[in-house]
Amino acid sequence: MFWKFDLHTSSHLEALLDKEDVTLTELMDEEDVLQECKAQNRRLLQFFCQDQCMQELVRLITTEPPAGAEETKRFKYPNIACELLTCDVGVINDKLGNEEPLLENLYAFLEQPSPLNPLLASFFSKTIGNLIARKTEQVISFLRKKEGFLSLVLKHIDTSAMMDVLLRLISCVEPPPLRLETLTWLNEQKLAQRLIELIHPERDEERQTNASQTLCDIIRLSRDQASQLQEISQPDPLLTVLESQECVEQLLQNMFSGEMAESCIVSGIQVLLTLLEIRRPGFERSYTVNSSILLAIQPHLIHFHQLLLEPPKRDPMLTTLGVLEEPLGNTRLHVARLVASLLYTSSASHAVVAQELCRLNTMDLLLDLFFKYNWNNFLHLQVELCVAAIVRPCAHEMRLQPDFSSQDKSKLSPDALQEPNTSEPPTSEPSVTSENSAHNLMVTHVGLFVSRYILVNLNDMTFFEFYYLNFSFS
Template identity: 70%
Template sequence: MFWKFDLQTTSHIDQLLDRDDVTLRELMEEDDVLQECKAQNRRLLLFLSQDHCMQELVTLITTEPPADLEEKSRFKFPNIACELLTSDVSIINDKLGGEESLLEMLYHFLEQDPPLNPLLASFFSKTIGNLIARKTEQVITFLKKKEGFIGLVLKHIDASAMMDLLLRLISCVEPAPLRQEVLLWLNEERLVQRLTELIHTGKDEERQSNASQTLCDIIRLSRDQANQMQENMEADPLLAVLESQESVAGLLKNMFEGERSEASIVNGTQVLLTLLETRRSGLEGLMDLYSQGYERSYTVNSSILNAIEPHLKDFQQLLLDPPKKSAILTTVGVLEQPLGNARLHVARLVAALLQTSAPSICQELCNLATMDLLLDLFFKYTWNNFLHFQVELCVASILNHPSSEEQHSPSFQNHERNAAAANSEGPGEGEESGGPSDPQASIHNSLVAHLFQKCRLVQRILDAWEENDKIQSEGGTRRGNMGHLTRIANMVVQNLEKGSVQAQISELIKELPEDCRGRWESFVDETLRETNRRNTVELVSTHNMHSSSEDDDMESPFPNDLSLQQTFSDYQIQQMTANFVDQFGFNDEEFSEHEENINATFDRIAEINFNLDADDNSANAAAFEACCKERIQQFDDADEEEDIWEEKEINYATQAKSRTRFGVSQSSEGSSRSSLENGGRDRDQGSESEEEEESEQNPSETGRWSPGWTADFRDSGGSPSSPAGWEGSAEGGAKMEESGWASFTEFQAFSG
């Protein structure tokens, strides 16, 4: 047994600790020092928790190592020191969190001038973060006494480790009352406002990026925790500030104030997109969002939309005149004027705004003709699939109208009042019907009409398709936006068949010029239908696939018809199974019966007939004969029963005999292959008795037997070896019954 060997070894660390003059560096040189620490090696922990050792560990993670050291070993000890301090051992946590002098040493790291060493910053953030989770009250009390703590963290926000530290303060503080206290403290320190101020043209890109990412993470974390909170819990003050109109307006002011830069626009738009998130879903589920309605897990705050609406014209101007970018070389040639990340983020923002279906937002986008401009970019930048996807989302959100229940959600009701106020100087459409959802429905219908009339969606689809066909006919490359254009065309067709705006789209199609309407109908009935057919995934290729070149010479047993190659029909599977049963005499019922007696499986092996064509190579026949004559060793437990592996006489016949076992006719390998090549058509699906009778009366007419060698493994004595008995005759059946060979009632159940 394994346990009789004493594999326990004594760690070299224990031998070092026996010395009075052992140093911390010597212990840290040992490969298993961290393992021993986590294994609660008491002697090691007592040594590490000494004052001088703890001070040395903190110094290692907060002090730049000498520059003259070899690079691969320069941060070896700081890394080990960080792992020891964050090993989540209570004695180390108590010592580090309870000694204010050690916390002061850690805090002093933030007081250095930027930039911080990114690796040391990560060590510091990890250590403080572990203390926030394990020694929460002590660390929070210490940090709150430091008036400049938030300022120092934001001073070094260009290091991503500082962003992680802020998120630790927001997400890792327990219990809930203490967490609320920390959030109030951070709000008093104006954390959100100070992060927003960093997203400005005058700041470096790294600081802007980390500040933007921090705000996005705060929004998501706060919303996730708000969903888990009890109803009587206080609201998150940081999230309330972020969603306020004043805060969003301040962010937008920073984005567009002074000289515009792509970094400030992109990072600011990322925060806006996070604020507009209605539910967390992957990209693969976005299109389902429009086809299945607007099921929201979070309602967009109206204050966010109210702050964005006045700046829609600024985003529109970005689409017309983006920040200058130099030409770039792409795989399809030189792009003189790249789309740019700024315009891509504007497209993402428009798609998110249209998803809210806010009447005032939709009306302003319609007035600005933003969709017309986005479609221009869609057909201009034919290889930018990021843009194509966003334009597709915009079209989908316009065509798929929210249900009547969604129209009365708080988000819609908040904006209905704004829409009514905006339209109060007009003809007063809202007063005519008197319904509270009429302004929203009316504006949405205007947006649908704008898409088909002003944006000329149908004409653009037809023109782009014909132009692409012309390019391909001349030997050119298919355009990169054709896949998304196909989905948009299918979207229009689907909404013509059903949907809340079905009648309106049908009327808009009828209003098209006669020649355009005819082109559209022909396109839908022929071109689009054929494209959808080609885009359907085929499970099996029309070409035979081989695992290696050696298989190329093999003749396929299946017909070359395409319909047969695409998939195996149930009939073919039944025929292949039947041929296997014909050759080896097995079927499902027999396997289930053999579960009752394990020896039955071995008994059946002796009955397999191997049929070889007489025309086979004589060398193959000789090899087969030698294998059959070779003696096989017996099982140890076969003494009490008949030796099923005893060497038996091998009989060779010049012609294979048809035999029937349990009502199943058996055939040779050649006949099985012939049957499979013919698709199983030569196999009659009639009763088994008729098949046996045919085999006995006229075996030559069946075309299933051919002269060949038959290796018979059946015992010549005491077993039904008579050919008549295997052909299903009455005499053979009687012999089988007398010998008890086919009777399963005498089998004894196997038990362990």
Template identity: 60%
Template sequence: MFWKFDLHTTSHIDTLLEKDDVTLTEVMDEEDVLQECKSQNHKLVDFLVRPQCMEDLVGYITQEPNDDVEEKIKYKYPNISCELLTSDVSQINDMLGEDENLLMKLYSFLQNEPPLNPLLASFFSKVLSILIGRKPEQIVEFLRKREDFVDLMIKHIGTSAIMDLLLRMLTCIEPQQLRQDVLNWLNEEKVIQRLVDMVQPSQDEDRHSNASQSLCEIIRLSRDQMFQVQGCSEPDPLLATLEKQETVEQLLSNIFIKEKNDSAVVSVIQILLTLFETRRPICPPGMNHPSFSVNQSILDAVRPRLKDFHQLLLEPPKKTVLNTTWGVLDPPVGNTRLNVVRLVTSLLQTNTHIINQELIALNTLGVILDMYFKYLWNNFLHTQVEICTAMILAMPSTQSESPEINRDQEDQEPIRENILIKHLFQKCQLIQRILDAWGSNEKEQAEGGRRRGYMGHLTRIANSIVHNSDKGPNGAQIQQLISELPEEDRERWEAFTSGQLADINKKNTVDLVSGLCFIFSDDEVDFKDSGFHQDSSIQQAFSDYQMQQMTSNFIEQFGFNDEEFADQDDVGDIPFDRISDINFSLNTNESANMALFEACCKEKIQQFEDAGSDEEDIWDEKDVTFAPEAQRCPRYCNPWNSSKRVFHHARVLILHGFLPIIKQSCCLDTEEWLPNETTPTSPRGNVGDGLNPEEEPASDRITETVTNGSMKETVSLTVDAKTETAVFKR
């Protein structure tokens, strides 16, 4: 409406620009200069695209401010200049993208010696990025003419803004053919090899991190592009270079031939983990796509280096002793060893026979298990070990692994041997170590000690063994390996799985009914001393009322309040999505109950979604006739139904005091109220003692104060014994 009626006042910039001697800084000092520029104020835009103004704007974001400038305004003009140049105004984009002198002035920022000013670098990257998006042909042509462009990008790769600019060139250039040309150009300039050379101990951590992140993003972006554009005839040259065996070998040589460096090792492992990432096959069976499997050349390059990674687990880069509240770690696990374990997990996921054999020969899994039980409180390590064991127990054996005949019974099918499972049970003695660790933990706890930090993961590992021995693809082999354990260990395992493990699983299982009993505490409602005759129908009525109380408590526990059920005009806008997060499994015929409930209430209670319509008011005086005996609803309509109407109708019934009057609640059980045939009575007293049925004796009147929006009113309910109807009155 503000713009529709043109109620805005004229900007002071218009008056300022009428001056002949107005300067750029004067204009930039105006508070609304950015707003006016983005709204394409013609006078302002014409002023900004003047050659001198454009040159000054570019100069602000490429040149360091003078040291004598006050600190709080030192970067004021560079910041405003960046915002003006990236306001996405076509005249500014045209002027900047098509003027080579301005582009050279902008490009000169890269020619500064490192380290670059990070703030100015972000301004420079932002401006060049928007030009790449808006003027891709001109910018690509300009950059390809600069022979030192790739050299400068790699030189400043330690500055995050420059890394972002490189990635922007891979993602934001359109059309597809132009993007392909850029990829070919960057590949010819050996950008991948240069980034790989940055990840070595002689470089600083910033270069390690940014070069590694750049390579990881190139892998992901290239694979995504290949997956989405399946009809593309040309492969991604950067990805192809990265996946070459010699490239991966060079990457590994950087960290193993020279001194060990924690940052460089972790950065290389991050690149390898990204290379090992695969997509889930979502295409039709039989369709082959490189995103679904790991390139064999990568595995061929990594396999000879497995012994070096294994040695890193034994002798990681030196770490200072770490004092913790739980004791002294000498040495701590460290980022290097944790990432080596992650690498082993990814290698196991490829399920390559020659890799599996190498890991078994090195006993890498045994070393990882030693670390698991040594470092009691490193849950990052425990999680990776749990994933490793679960993967080994569940993975099928490789094709190279020969089947082994079970000679105990010749009629049994041959068991295909999984060499990793055999190694895990025999060489690594996984079951014995689980039993020993469990016993030691219980002993420490009995002596007043704390529960060890890995016990939760150990429980899941034990459960994984039990599950896979019963239903897993390697179940027969696991059962056979367990049967080959020494008799003492086998008996201990059987006692453990049927005793301690079963007990802890029972404790860890959340019983929904128990949880509901806790939520629906009926401490506040005691029906033992109600004073009513213990008739079965009355007992049922109170049982239904108790269910109503539990429903109310449930509503309060999960955040529903009275206002959400009020009959306000805007009740339809009340958020009602929280109930959808609650999952109950109740054996009820919900659709039938709902239909019966609606039939019982639709003519007497106005649906709250119709609030504000011209239909009758639910608070108007009216008769309520209950269904006859033959049409009663089945007992216990589902109180947890997520429909708004169910909660609203139940709420209205509760507010009007139906439950104490009828034998059983109309909400939960629609059995009618039938007065005594000889002496008509109501639960509060007699109404057939010769009194006029239209009169309202005090003993027969039930009042209830209800809130309707901002008003409160008291309504009364009178039961007519002759017509067997209930009448609301204000």
């Protein structure tokens, strides 16, 4: 009774393969063709690995299908071809990775004029990415012979699939010595600098956004792999360049050159926030922020302060509470995120940034915006993080006295924290450093602002605002 339902589906494929004039299209029309391919159907794989069939599969994923049919039907065969080429079957990987004419046909997709078809670009990216992971040496050797490879990828960076190609080169190359060789090659091709050049007001928004996201992913991947691959003593060349003062300064110069564009400012700040990441959500390991990053940012804090005062113009916004004539905007929100990240960064150059923020009265301005946009929870979160970073005494004391644990400190009375112990040698007293002075100045700024606000606006202060102030400083 079981067999009357004809569930032995491979017999359909076998019958087709028995035909002398069977075509690739006929086999691709079978629903179980991909399943049989993954199941290592010997006759089916022999058919696909013929030169003519492999060339046709590559052509399908790199050539625009004829117009006229529905979009889903137009890309039916290119989609199946991509799945067959990336089904991780050894004989297909070997055929595609070892045959240079096939790689040439695949590479020719990058030489097409912009813009690329995004769906075909995703097929190309998936196929070349699979080859980078499975036939690493052959594909890397082939790409290194192509002098214009990186230029072509960056030319099409407005298509998000091209980001995946770059990230595959960084994350999927094994063993570690070959990975380091590949990173050195990409660094010699000025990958980091060329991506930063794309974050510029004169570039289109999509190109800026994708370049920014690529840089953020490169930084995170490089840091993660550097912490995992301890046997490689040499530093990651791309990460070294991205954390250098010259590279950060170039990014900041691009952001503030010419007319202020929100897309450029936000894209640049996203890269800076990634460089300033101490700990990523969901990851236990922490990173040390290079002081050169802070030294590069410090001279440009005045520009970020000015953005809080005069952000890019935005049209009035209709909200449930009425028309908001001057919306906060994405630019000012990202500047607030950057200030919060700078205040949380523990580094020898922390005092330089804190002193400049005090001189500019940036925290006063952020607190003004806090009360002006009293319904913007995104801004409130960033301002709360700023205040928490300023008034956290334990963290700053621990930086002054590294051998002093937070548990021991919590057991001391306030008098013991203020008065030195005369029984201890004088050398045990913490010295007054520029960082300590900057921290005290920042706390004074915040305290004076809040006190002034309470005295001036106590009658008009809502219960929510009063509660939030007490919560922030408790």
